Amino acid sequence: GENVEQHPSTLSVQEGDSAVIKCTYSDSASNYFPWYKQELGKRPQLIIDIRSNVGEKKDQRIAVTLNKTAKHFSLHITETQPEDSAVYFCAASPTGTASKLTFGTGTRLQVTL
Amino acid sequence: GAVVSQHPSWVICKSGTSVKIECRSLDFQATTMFWYRQFPKQSLMLMATSNEGSKATYEQGVEKDKFLINHASLTLSTLTVTSAHPEDSSFYICSAGGGFTEAFFGQGTRLTVV
Numbered sequence: 001g002e003n004v005e006q007h008p009s010t011l012s013v014q015e016g017d018s019a020v021i022k023c024t025y026s027d028s029a030s031n032y033f034p035w036y037k038q039e040l041g042k043r044p045q046l047i048i049d050i051r052s053n054v055g056e057k058k059d060q061r062i063a064v065t066l067n068k069t070a071k072h073f074s075l076h077i078t079e080t081q082p083e084d085s086a087v088y089f090c091a092a093s094p095t096g097t098a099s100k101l102t103f104g105t106g107t108r109l110q111v112t113l
Numbered sequence: 114g115a116v117v118s119q120h121p122s123w124v125i126c127k128s129g130t131s132v133k134i135e136c137r138s139l140d141f142q143a144t145t146m147f148w149y150r151q152f153p154k155q156s157l158m159l160m161a162t163s164n165e166g167s168k169a170t171y172e173q174g175v176e177k178d179k180f181l182i183n184h185a186s187l188t189l190s191t192l193t194v195t196s197a198h199p200e201d202s203s204f205y206i207c208s209a210g211g212g213f214t215e216a217f218f219g220q221g222t223r224l225t226v227v
Contacts, residue, residue, distance in 0.1 A: 044157070044206075044218055099210040099213075100147060100159060101159070102159070105155075
């Protein structure tokens with residue numbers, strides 16, 4: 001089955017700096033890669049996703065890049081703000097839709113003033 | 114977007130008792146529901162996939178007799194934790210599937226077994 005690794009497990013940045021979180025996956029059949037932000041006790045919130053036919057996608061301060069050959073994808077957050085502090089999860093799915101997801105191990109992002 | 118309503122949001126039960134968690138799709142029909150479990154400070158792990166009108170498919174290591182899943186209608190899937198023990202204490206969350214372009218999660222249920 002699919003295995004998704006995520007690094008780093010914790011990340012502390014100063015407000016205004018950029019944050020980068022990286023994930024690698026094992027199943028070459030995976031073709032949908034969402035990123036989620038989760039606050040304590042809450043459901044995961046989709047912040048951006050990318051499909052295998054696209055190499056990069058951007059939405060305001062958030063961007064995701066995908067390298068299918070290397071089987072890795074990354075989340076980039078620019079101009080970080082304190083409200084960006086949360087746990088971020090990457091995930092992968094082999095169906096191209098948001099069905100059965102394999103999640104990464106999570107990254108706790110702390111944005112300090 | 115589509116709304117998945119999960120209840121209860123939290124529950125405390127005594128060891129040995131059973132707890133039922135419901136997930137309802139409010140404005141659409143969910144042919145498939147995914148059930149995840151998340152231990153504190155850990156990731157979401159898929160437990161099982163339920164398909165309306167058929168038996169659930171469980172992931173390796175998940176006891177099907179302990180975690181009973183029913184998906185009797187296109188708008189309701191339930192997870193029953195039978196004979197709960199403290200090690201079952203976790204955050205349980207459902208997600209509607211069926212070909213959607215993004216996952217629609219329920220609010221999650223915090224189960225504490227004392």
